[in-house]
Every structure is written in structure tokens, then in C-alpha cells.
Amino acid sequence: MQAGNEAAAHDLKRRRSDKRLIWLPLTALIALLAFGIYSNEQVMVNLQLRNQAPGLTHIFGTDWLGRDLFFRTMSGLTRSLTIGLIAALLSTLLAVIFGILSWWHTKIDMVIVWLADLLLSLPHLVMLLLLSFAMGGGMKGLIIGLTLTHWPKLYRLLRSEILQINESPFIHVSRQLGKTKSWIAGNHLLILLLPQIVVGFVLMFPHAILHEAAITFLGFGLPPEQPAIGSILSEAMGFLTAGIWWMALFPGLILLATVLSVDWYGRLLGKKLQVKGGHHHGG
């Protein structure tokens, strides 16, 4: 009795913390995005306040056109996050669809595996540059480029996972009972893969942001009127020689903090959901 109660209480506590694990980051993300939209409106050219060092009125300082760097950074971060989020979502979706298609038919499997190998064998950033340029650049090009380059790793993971599940007795039973492939995919595969998919998505997210930052840093992708964190950093580079260090330092730190915390959260989630191989998404 006693033991059972304890277990129940423990279970409750765990479930509560599980819920918190979902809701807290989600709220934080939404708050951040909302603040980013607010920040975007606060970014104004003010030539009287050029190149101000960080201080009480401008905690991150101002840039060469007198724009407040804190708001500009937050606005840029939001843009980066949005792009990263959409790209990671689409990429995860692509990985899941491809994973199931692979399981569907061996011919399709061969094609997709070949495609994934091809993408993985090419340098990621180069592929990304080419794709986003070919897709017309801008935010659309970036998202398409990121989506098309980030799915293979998660896809491989899901594919091997599916291969394993495919050998389970209940799948055999389902088949024997005459269930269709789509029924099995919907009722067994997707549900069993869900933790993998969620963790895979969260871990892909910081990647997408970093790659987005890298590509905008190199000057591809977004116009200066829509700063992403990468383009803010690349603008800052020319001013380092002039001694204006705050233009690079704070946006850099913010990027670092964001990526690290998302990555940390992804690992925590992986541990909680007991997903093995959560680390495979690195690189």
C-alpha cells in the first residue's frame, strides 16, 4: 500500500515535471518571439546616437546608424529563431515521411538512402549556400535550403529505428490480421517513433540556427533591412578595427546562449523520454 502510494506520488511528480518540460520552453519561445516583434519596431536610425558604448539607456550600445543594438539583436534573434524553427519543423517532417516511405517499399528505400548519402557526403555549408541561392535567396531560399539539407541525419536514425520495430511481434501480428501498411504506420510506427521525432526536432533546431547564422554571416540570404543574427555579426566585423567591440560581442553571446540552451534542453528531453542515440544529430 505504502509503496504503491509512493510510486503514484512519484509518478505524479514526474508527470508534472514532464509537463513543465514542455510548457516552459514553449512559453519562453512564444514570449521571445513576441518580444522580437516589439523589438523590431524599436529599431530606428538615430544619427545623433551613433556608436554609443553600452550604457544604461542602451544596454548593448548602438551601431553606426544609432540603432539600439539590444533591440536589433533581439529582432535578429527572432528572425533567426523563426527561420530555424520553420526549417527544423519541415526538415523533421521530411525525415519522417522519407523514413516511412523507406519502410514502405525497398525500391523507394534505395533511392532515398542514396539521396541521403549524397547529401551527407557533400559539405553541409556549401550545399546550403547553393540550394538557398538556387531557390531565389531571401527568407524563402534560406528556409528551403535549410530544410533540404537537414533531414538526412534524422532520417537515418528513424529508418534504423523502423527496421527494428518492423521485426517486433506486434507488427507481425498486425500483418497477420490483415492490417494495411498505412494502418501499421499510423498506429504503430508513428506512435513509437514520436519520442525520437520530438527529440530529433529539438536537437535539429540549434543546428538550423547556427547554419542560418553562418550563411547570413557570409552575406547570403537576408538583406540588411531584415537583420538575422549572422548578418549583424558580419556587419560588426568591419567595426572591430575601429574599436567598436560591442557590436559583435553581445549579438555573439546571445547567439551562443540561445543555441546552448536549446541544445541542453534537447538533451534533457532525450534523457526524459529515454531516447537512445539522441546525440547522433551533432556535427
Add this chain to the structure above:
Amino acid sequence: MKGKMIPLFILCLLVGILSACGNKKATTVKEDDKADEQTRKDELVLAIGSEPEDGFDPITGWGRYGSPLFQSTLLSYDENFQLVGDLATDYSLSEDSLEWQVKIRQNIQFSDGEAVRADDVVFTFSEAKNSNSVIDLSNLESIHASDDNTVIFTLKQPDSTFIAHLASIGIVPQHAYNEKYHEKPIGSGPYQLVEWNRGQQLIVEKNPYYYGNESFFKRLTFLFTEADAAYAAAQAGQVDVAVVQPRLADKKVDGMKLVELESVDNRGIVFPYVPSGQVNDNGDPIGNDVTSDPLIRKAINIAVNRKELVENVLEGYGTPAYSVADQLPWWNPDTAFEDGNLDEAANMLDEAGWQMNSNGVREKDGIPASFTLLYATGDEQRQSLAMAFASMMQPLGIEVETAGKSWNDLERLMHSHPVLFGWGSHTPLEMYHLYSTSTTGKGYYNPNYYSNKKVDEYMEKAIHANSPEEANEYWKKAQWDGEIGFSVAGDAPWAWLVNVEHLYVIREDLEIGRQKIQPHGHGWPMTDFIQNWRLIE
């Protein structure tokens, strides 16, 4: 496991950025030893600008905005903007203003030792006329050599601007001119080409046969680098002359001094002059319903605070620009006006029926006073100017978005959107190119479809005037004759903003003498008098 790479990657990124400048300095200073110092006495390394992509062929435009370096021109401008003989010793114009007779120097040679003859001049101008390049010689009827040292140019109509061609087209040798010429130029200029590594550097040596002042420096190396890299090289003591951006100009570089060269290198905004609704032959839209209102253009011109732009965007290294040719002999001083006057501009717009709506944007007949200002992407200064301009228009109730576009995109969009352009040349022909009805939509000329009959008349008269003085009077009238003109008092098809000073850091003991007012095209114009540069003790 690989997930650990993420923070490492950012850290590398960050460290890389933060140490970008410091690194270069640390590694390169060591290389700069004493032996190097000795050989550098008669050599110069310059990082002053971009590489001419089309090479060094005067017939396709090389040297048009500065000195051709390898070639020499018949005439040239001196420091005071007076035309003096260069390859020519004497020139005269016939009574009817149709025939130029030019005597060229005797007994001079190209850098390959062959004699320079009148035939070479004839060849150069015939090629330029037939080449369909940026040089417009359509008014040249014929050209021939009457003897070994005399060339006769015959014009179709009197042309006061023709003399500018004599001062801008470098003479090429007929015997050595072929399809490879732009890579291996031979000429009678102060220097000859030794090596050109595309995208990297250009090495030139003194031309032993040069007839002018003997150059102090035996060898010049031009590095083609980005402005930031040029500056870093200057800090490391690797270059003797480097272009420098205004934001870095106040910082002292060891052993270097700052040179500020005044220029007519201007930046201005061209406004589509006609209402929207038409397309050109390529199907690109023409016209803009907001900027086709002359009062909008005038109000903008009056409201912009040019001094503030100079102070803040150019860090004080520039001058306000009120016209396309400030301070040049053909500039009309009456066209200068007071700017930065928001109240007057607001009153003008109020009276014209542009009323402020609840969003702080003016409106007339349901059309909001808003447009997108385009600039060439990648040019940080133009971007800053555009953004600062946009913020200045906000209190006036004119909503300006900015967008950077590639040159290809600009060519399609410039007839229907205001664009920030840069011009500035030593010839009044530039005014003709920008404001004449006949050049409408040709390349980047007159992109806004400006047209005014009276202005056209004045400019035709100026071109076909018999003397430069007479021509200048007409050029001035085309700008403003008291009633009409293309200046702000008149039609105001442009809002000129600033003239950009050209900034360089040069080694302290280098004396470059007086320079003339620099034209558009950062970098090469500076080499105009390079044969006069020397080191002082």
C-alpha cells in the same frame, strides 16, 4: 558525441571574428624586416581600389575616370583643372569650330621602343568610334593624319565637349593592338605592365621611354583587396598607400598619414519623373505615382539635412551636394539652396494637398507618400546613406523603405523606383547624359525619364558652342535660367546628397603633391600624377 561540436563551433566563430584584425597584425609585422625597408625606397605598394574587370584597354573605357597609367592622352588636366598638352604639344580649332588640329610630340616612343606616330592616334580614335563602347564619338565625322605629327579631327557639328575625349582616351599603338591588348597593354604612359594576377595584384614598372617627368618609383604594386584588408595591411606596414573608410580615418596608423582628396564623386537619389503605367522595350515598368509629383521631389530636397549626412554617415569626410557638378566650372552657383528645412517642406506638401493621415504618412487622392529607395547591395556607404535618408523623411510624413539590389535588378527597377546612384565626372557631358531627353533609358543614363524641352535646348547649345566659356553659360542655364532648369529650383528630378571625399593613408615620407578634384571611381583617379610622387627625407 558530435553534439559537443556545437558550442565549439560558435566559440570558434566568435573568437575568429574578435581576433580577425589582431591576428593579421601579429603575423605580418615580423615579416617587415630591415632588408625589406631598403628595397622599398624606390618601390611602392598600393591598395587603393578595385580591379578594372575589363582590363586596361582605353578603347573599352579604361582610364576614363582617371589616368590610364600605361597610356597617355593627347591632353590632360593639371591640378587647377586647366587643359595642358600631354602627348600633344599644340592644338587648335578651326574658325568654323569643326576641325581640330593636334600636333603630337616628336621622337617619342611606346614602352616597347616603337615610335609614337600620328597614325596611332588615328587608329585609336577610329577604333573607339567603331567599337560601340562607353565612349560616344558619334559626332566625329573623320580623322586623319596630315603628316607624321599632325592629326586632324573633323566634326559633324561644333562640339564644345569634344575636347574632353582628347583628355580621356589613352592612345594605343596600332602595331601592338590585338584582342589580348587589355591584358598586355603597351602605351606611352609613365608605367608599363609587368604582371597582372587577376583578382590579386598588378605590378608595373617605370616606362624607360616615358617623355614626361621621370618617375621617382621604379616599381609599383597594386593590391586588389577589400577596404578592410587594405587597412589591415596598412596597419601592418605592408602597404604604402591604402584606401581607408571614413569610420577608421580618425585612427592614427603608425608611420602613415591621412590624405583627404576632395571629389565630385557624388551620391544622389534619382526619382522616377513620370507617373506609373508605362513599360519600356524590355517590359520593365516606368514611372512612380508619388515621385512624379514635383512638389514631393522639391520637399525632399529641402527637407534632407545634407550636413548631417556628411557629419554622421561620412564622419565629416565629404561635402553636401546640391547638384551633379558642385564647384566645377559649369556649375551654376545660383542653384545652391538651404536644406534641412522640415517646416518649409511640410508647408509645401500641406499646400499641395498631401495631408498627414493617422499613421503619420501623408496622403493625396488616396495615394500614400511612400516608396522604396533602392541602392546597390554590398556598398555599405550607400546602404547607410539610404537608411539615414529614410529616417530623415519620416518626420516629414514621407514613408521610405530601403532595399539593397544587385546591379542587374537595379537596371530593371530603376525606372519605377527611386535609386541611390553615384556619379561625378570631369566633363559637363555627364549632365547631358543624366538630364537629356535623347539619352533616356540608355544604360544608366537618365533612368527616370526626365524630359524638359527647354533644358534640352540649352544643353544642345552648350554642346555645340564655340568655346568652353560660352558652353558653360549654357550649361548653367540648363540648370537654372531663372524660370526653369533641372536643378532643385526647377524640376528637381534628382536629390543630390553628398560628395564623398576620397580617403587614403599613405606613408609619412611620401609626397604626392597637389591633386585635382577627384572624379567618381575610388582608387585609380589618385594615380593621375603618380609620376610626380616622391619620398622626402
